Amino acid sequence: MASRTTVDPGIGGSRGISVGNVFGRSANVIKDNPLATLGTSFALIALPQLLLGQIGLSAAVFDNIRAGSYALAGLYGIVVGLLWLIASGALVQATVAHDEGRPANPREMLRVGVSRCLPLFAVYMLFTLGISAGMMFLVVPGIMLAVMWSVSLPAIVAERPGVFGAFGRSRALTKGARWHVFGILLLAFVIYLLVSMAVGVASVAGYGSLGALTGGGQVRMPIPTQPSLVFQLLQSIVSTVVLTWFTTVGASLFIELRDWKEGPDADRLADIFA
Template sequence: MASHIIGERSRGISVGSVFGRSANVIKDNPLATLGTSFALIALPSLLLGQIGLGAAVFQNVQLGQYALAGVYGIIVGLLWLIASGALVQATVAHDEGRAANPREMLRVGVLRCLPLFAVYVLMLLGIWVGTIFLVVPGIMLAVMWSVALPAIVAERSGVFGAFGRSRALTKGARWHVFGILLLAFVIYLLASIAIGVGSVAGYGSLGVLTGGGQVRMPLPTQPSFVVQLLQSIVTTVVLTWFTTVGASLFIELRDWKDGPDADRLADIFA
């Protein structure tokens, strides 16, 4: 049995193992994962759209007034960070053989929201600076820090400790990590484009393309509630999957580097 564990650690990580773990987290905890994402990300946007706030933000930006858009962006960003932390916690619980508890997920998401924000901002700044220098350094930093966000939730390593932990976990597997992240990003991008095309059609903005040569951008018309709801559901599934892929990558790297948790090892040798 010990040789089996060593063999599992030596085989490294793969697209199948990461994507499979992510799918299993969602499949085994559909209400906790998809429900949390919908409640924190899709539902607020859906409700705000029903009262016309989305159109108001769009109109204010057109007029050069960015205050409302800034407040809207902060609220949406904080909810997204809370949802991200909650989904990482669900992935950790699944790895421990437990069912994801929505109350626990939300508690962890709220408590880790500010550290996640700090890590996210520092990561973006570092990658942006690296990208200025011929792009390659930015890609290298993105891969090196790819599991910093899950690390700060799963191990509470602190803002700067999360970067060090991610660097240590990805060492020796960065080409694999790059390939996995690239494939996940392509899938996410294609899904986002499909959602965007549906949104444009739903808002009736295709008329801009045949608007008789006029340059001005008309305000979007409000789509039906059913269209918005379907878009929200699809967005929820895509974002949940993409976030759990990142968390699953962290778990796979941690198992590869450190081996299974002590509790699971005790069960194996019992």
């Protein structure tokens, strides 16, 4: 899809970028399409890990790492990462569909997620390498690049401008609103981190390893015991909700920035036929 022409934000609309706009849009995407969004995330991310845990693969990965072998862990990471990229692309497509005023279609979401998986991987790797390099120079350049490129992943799915074009599109959309973008992303990350920590603490308790972690003042690697399936399922559901919300926040930020710069689709059509 050809990228849109970026215009002065004053032309696109008077509504500014705010936490309420972005978080509200993200919540509405999930609320209006719970099965398509949460169901897709659960099926692609939580359920495979849950099933692999039940057949003992998670424990096998843990044992291999303890033995100094990382081949199985690497394969496991590739599979999980691939499914995460597909789910991310699917959730961006759900957000785009919501912006267009239509319900998210799981089949369409999966088709887009699979077709955009490799470009997403390329953008993600370049994004990670660029931020890491920036962080080496007193942190600030890394943060600046992270904000500037913050919507490159949604852009590669929603508009298909090419791998390098996605970074240029993100840079253009965030220009003039980067402090707002930084604040929104920081708040979203803090919320995500706090909830993830809570889930992690619950997971440690569920595995019964708190005593091994703190007992005797010695640092030891605990041998996990299998928690109940009900506990694992609840943990997976919470993780699915958090990850889905965080991903749709990024996609919603892209939509909000695009509407702010260029006006909503309805406004652009009205200008054309005026």
